[in-house]
Amino acid sequence: MKDFIRPTLVLLIICVIAGAILSLIYTQTAPLIAENKLKAVEAARRLVLPDAESFKPISDSSTVLFYEGYSADSTLVGYVFSCEQYGYSSDVKTIIGLTLELMINEITVVSQSETPGLGANCTKQDFTAQFTGKNPGLIYVDKDGGDIQSLTGATITTRAVTNAIRETFQKLRDRL
Numbered sequence: 001m002k003d004f005i006r007p008t009l010v011l012l013i014i015c016v017i018a019g020a021i022l023s024l025i026y027t028q029t030a031p032l033i034a035e036n037k038l039k040a041v042e043a044a045r046r047l048v049l050p051d052a053e054s055f056k057p058i059s060d061s062s063t064v065l066f067y068e069g070y071s072a073d074s075t076l077v078g079y080v081f082s083c084e085q086y087g088y089s090s091d092v093k094t095i096i097g098l099t100l101e102l103m104i105n106e107i108t109v110v111s112q113s114e115t116p117g118l119g120a121n122c123t124k125q126d127f128t129a130q131f132t133g134k135n136p137g138l139i140y141v142d143k144d145g146g147d148i149q150s151l152t153g154a155t156i157t158t159r160a161v162t163n164a165i166r167e168t169f170q171k172l173r174d175r176l
Contacts, residue, residue: 048097119157
């Protein structure tokens with residue numbers, strides 16, 4: 001019985017110390033991680049709407065719906081919204097910049113964990129560039145009769161990005 005109690009107590013002490021260290025590290029790094037995420041989203045907004053110097057959030061009761069982008073002289077230059085839909089193996093989060101005419105200025109995929117070499121190619125410029133200048137309410141993947149070229153071997157990811165943009169835009173259209 002004594003051979004059982006001593007190793008158990010040693011293991012318990014090690015676990016308590018390791019847990020305390022992990023907790024301390026988490027409390028120190030959590031604010032930095034949150035700040036870096038906010039900076040990354042702000043950088044993505046500036047990427048999809050480069051003419052904007054500042055962004056004003058437009059929200060309903062609890063969530064931000066979209067952002068209005070303003071130039072240095074406080075002129076409205078466009079809108080930015082984000083959308084998210086499950087792809088092949090993860091949620092694919094996209095940020096979209098719209099012109100005043102409600103056409104896509106640019107998109108960027110800010111978060112995804114799709115298959116490397118296939119769905120993960122949704123972050124590449126040659127994929128995102130094909131959305132520029134299109135009406136977000138009318139975009140479809142080529143396999144669904146549209147003009148967005150599917151990523152080779154990653155039609156599900158392509159559909160996730162395209163459908164998320166179209167569906168979110170259709171919900172927001174009357175508010176823009």
